[in-house]
Amino acid sequence: MQFHLNRFLFGLSLALDCVESELLGITTHHGFRVAYLSMRLAHLLGMSEQERFDIAAFAVLHDNGLAEESLSSGLPAADRLAGVEISPVHCTIGETNIAAFPFQTHHREIIRHHHECWDGSGFFGLRGDEIPMMAQIVGFADYLDLKCQLAEPGSRERAGEFIAARSGSVFSPTVVALFRQLSANTGFWLDLRDPFITTALERILPVITQEMTWERILEISRVFSRIIDSKSRFTLRHSSGLEEKTAFMANHFALDADTRIRLRIAASLHDVGKLAMPNAILDKPGKLTDEERLKMSEHTYYTRACLEKIPGFEQITEWASNHHEKLTGTGYPMGLGADRLDPWCRLLTVLDIYQALTEERPYRQPLPHARVMELLACMTADGELDGGMVDAVGRAFA
Ligand SMILES: [Fe+2]
Ligand SMILES: [Fe+2]
Ligand SMILES: [Fe+2]
Ligand SMILES: [Fe+2]
Known part of the structure; x- marks a missing residue:
């Protein structure tokens, strides 16, 4: 049959989203915002439709290893919040989990490297352009939303300061420059808000159907x-x-x-x-x-x-x-x-x-x-x- 991969991905991401809300205390639709931001940045970089679909998939799935890491931490459920995302375990588990997903391009190791930093201080010590471009983008979008709550009022100012303090250390200067270009528009910020994010995402997500x-x-x-x-x-x-x-x-x-x-x-x-x-x-x-x-x-x-x-x-x-x-x-x-x-x-x-x-x-x-x-x-x-x-x-x- 002709299978709508994008519908499948976003259907299931609704549930994945709840895991991060629970374990990291982020407001809902975090995965959607990371996907939206990643796709917009990928578009500015001239990535193809297939690449934009893949980066959306990586974005939605970036923390799919979190539940398992949280489980393997052995901490009681109530204390797990503090134990996750501070180790590379969820990156490795997450990368392995998605091996059978039908990505459209050759880009790999994106989830493994979503916590790498430009200056080499991330989990696996990759630095600069050793970090795959998609991982630079997804990592940027993830960290920015986690720390600045992009859907909440005042996020524009918060994000501006947050990025300025980390360009060239945590974040790639190229990605930061692209983000500044993108975020100059009011529409960009409204797209990220809760009533609009789902529609905004559907508007830009390439429709990928595949005979399966x-x-x-x-x-x-x-x-x-x-x-x-x-x-x-x-x-x-x-x-x-x-x-x-x-x-x-x-x-x-x-x-x-x-x-x-x-x-x-x-x-x-x-x-x-x-x-x-x-x-x-x-x-x-x-x-x-x-x-x-x-x-x-x-x-x-x-x-x-x-x-x-x-x-x-x-x-x-x-x-x-x-x-x-x-x-x-x-x-x-x-x-x-x-x-x-x-x-x-x-x-x-x-x-x-x-x-x-x-x-x-x-x-x-x-x-x-x-x-x-x-x-x-x-x-x-x-x-x-x-x-x-x-x-x-x-x-x-x-
Ligand atoms: Fe059951
Ligand atoms: Fe059940
Ligand atoms: Fe993570
Ligand atoms: Fe995240």
Whole structure:
């Protein structure tokens, strides 16, 4: 199919954005602002459409290794804020994570080097033009937005002083000169503000469509499911495990090849909305309060918000986003009833519960197959789950 790469990237960036808001305390749309600024600078440098798409992708993905670095820091969730972005770990993890992303040009090592400084004082000690140009740009945009909060009032003055003090030390003088040219316009500053940034970005983002098989799209989806799973040590195998079980069941039901792969994509991305959930809740070593449970029930809404922007993903969006809906209409986040839940929504719901219960959680050990089936039987008796699907899953994984 003709796959809209830009729609895919920006759909998923909605969730990635939340990770940085949580861990670094930045106002939302940070990734969007870094992408916007990077593309405008790249345009002034005469970069091609393909290069501008790639720099937008690097910008949106620049801190994709943050959740995993934060996790590997071993700090309790509440203290992690101080522990991230002060080491090169997230740069290396981030670079590895995105290896399968379909970049359009040969530019690489951009994410690895997004914390390099012009004077060689960055994580890896590259200096001057040893730093890839795209990394100079993305690093500049990232640091500037982090420190000057570009969407907030007074940012024009703050940024001016901030840059003047760092040109030739932290920042490349070329990039600084280009930024001065760009930022002379009022429209530039308004584009960065919250009501306008999404539209501003769409206005300048090159439309990149590419003929791709569903298999290839599944590979790209796994780039993101890895990032999702690494958000909490309790879910390290959750999306990949669900995808494997989904593949097994799709085979069992002898689905056609396209449906099989699309179901696996839905499984691999079903919890993308968890990126928007705080670790204080995901890792809480005890029962959630009512308020925390309500917050958690938002995650599938975020999954829908991410996926529904992608042309061709209409069915995948339904399968992925409805995995906490119940046939009785008592699920979340929409309260959809049986008439809105097709067989494959029902299958993913059962498999997701099965997968979750067989994994460790902060408040319990993994449950054995027999116990999981008892719990699924109770939910079926209450009319919440599809009994046929529960039976099929029970037989398949006995
Ligand atoms: Fe970073
Ligand atoms: Fe950042
Ligand atoms: Fe979920
Ligand atoms: Fe899940």
